[in-house]
Amino acid sequence: MTTHTGRRTQAQRDALTIEIGYALFSAAFAAAVVFGAIAGPxxxxxxxxxxxxxxxxxxxxxxxxxxxxxxxSVLVRFRRPAQPSQPGRTNPDS
Known part of the structure; x- marks a missing residue:
């Protein structure tokens, strides 16, 4: 999430909390769907x-x-920093 070893800001902690909640909720939903599809009959x-x-x-x-x-998979994907589509170039909308 951060490249330095300092303390995280409140916004970073909030983002991590939201991401953990999303990971748990989406995982529970996907697991319930798979369980229902297999064990439903x-x-x-x-x-x-x-x-x-x-x-x-x-x-x-x-x-x-x-x-x-x-x-x-959700938490590992969140940890990786987003890479720009064209490194070294600015966004055309900026």
Whole structure:
């Protein structure tokens, strides 16, 4: 977020807080969608015991993996500084 080791400003701390919230919310939403897509049939239909168990466990495992991957990807992307589209040139709108 910063290139120096000094203290962060209030704006930087606020931006980090918002980014963490976004990462957690979007990861939870994506995990819920994946879990619902995989385990949904087991919850709504009368399936054999082994198939139902397999769908539920697979849904939980993939949802957990997706949650962690999404949080990490959002926070790593936030940490990298934005690079200008044309290094060394000014923005034409400036």
């Amino acid at each position: 087991a919850l709504f239909f009368d399936l054999p015991g082994r198939v139902e168990t397999l769908l539920l466990r697979t849904g939980m495992a993939l949802a957990a993996v997706l949650f962690v991957a999404r949080v990490i």
